[in-house]
Amino acid sequence: MTPVIRLNDVSLGWRDKPVLQHVSGQFNPGTLTAILGANGAGKSTLVKGIIHFLKPTAGSIDIDPAFRKELTLLPQLSDLDRSFPITTYELVAMGAWRRIGPWRQYGKAERARINHALEQVGLQAVADQLIGNLSGGQLQRALFARLMVRDAKVLLLDEPFAAVDEDTCEDLMRIILGWHAEGRTIIAVLHDVDRVKRCFPETLLLARQVVAWGKTAEILTEENLHKARRLSLGGF
Template sequence: MTDSGASACPAVEFHDVTVAYGRRPVLWNIDLVIKAPGLFGILGPNGAGKSTLLKAALGLVPLVGGRVTLFGRPLAEVRSRIGYVPQRETVDWDFPVNVMDVVLMGTYARLGWWRRPGAAERDRARAALERVGLVDLAGRQIGRLSGGQQQRVFLARALAQDAELYFLDEPLAGVDVRSQERIFRVLDDLRREGRLVVVVHHDLRTAADWFDGAALVDMRLVAAGPTAAVLTPENLRRTYAGHIDVLDELGRAVERGGRTA
């Protein structure tokens, strides 16, 4: 894209964002600015609202207060520049589609109503499958893949969107080591190409190795900035207070400098 706005405005801006499910607040007054390019981790305990933060950015949950701008504009104007990888468990993997069918879904938004994917879309989908190393499985029904392969199919679908800003929701949950490395190599490439990749992630031990920026979330924003500055023992204690069981493990992880992946 030749849009100069991409470099002038931060890619993602949350202004005072509050989200509630019913009367229970899930996110409270979140102010967060994320600049492109980079690999940015959203970290925090279970139920802290990490996924909700992504959904708020993507317009998938109503905001009680505040607003989100992407590339300095409202979401509706820049949707085609945004890619999304939802959590793997949110879909039925017994659905009668094969790997290629799913990856092609990444091209649907640009096709618009009624038009079917053609040769150009198939080429794009094939290139995306090559990047995640699944081109040989293009014809396989998606239920006959391992968890890691399924996650890579979702990533390939997002790559087929050819976006500038990617949101990924727990792309490494239940994923084997080989797929993990493959996925992170692709995300790293995206950063090198000048894009911003925002990842909801639950494993703090790997966070320091992979992300150059991070936010710690527990309903409120606890800290945000360069990963090393964010993952301090003090910040972790504030984020994970009340989650005693993980605290010990975290303490040990932090002592070892987060290099225990």
């Protein structure tokens, strides 16, 4: 099977600070993978390497050309400028830009798609509110709705459950599982070992290097988790 993303002995870092060393492995089409590790393990750094925001200091990251335009990132909520003066509807509508461009009118089909996505995440009532007025959970729902409108085949979710209430976590997890059932390839950065065990068939356990990568049931052993914590000198 041709992988969607292949990591070939990749090292990544920030300026002269090495973060990840010798990461090799692949994400296959249709897989749902959690990237798990302690604070500072290099999870977000790896995501930034995959989206080509960061260039590897060694090794290479190959994206299957068939999926290159399909790679979409859900950024960390903390990376977003919430003072940006747009409404929930406008934020969600940005998901259609790749199809229609930022300046063209949204046709009937796109408007229906945007409204359907707002409905799916339960945000119709706040569609006209500025995003600065949304709670953390509502904003994350809006970003998920934007991903629905975007309709990409490969999704990179950086901490989708951070700063989000438990009800929202459950709703968002259902959406992720729905995307997985549709055959999309999903990679999510997570901290919660129990959620990974319950919901993610594959796991990449990181601690500035690969501790283990494979079927969650096989690799999330106490021994591997202990090793990941010891190498990172921290908890999840």
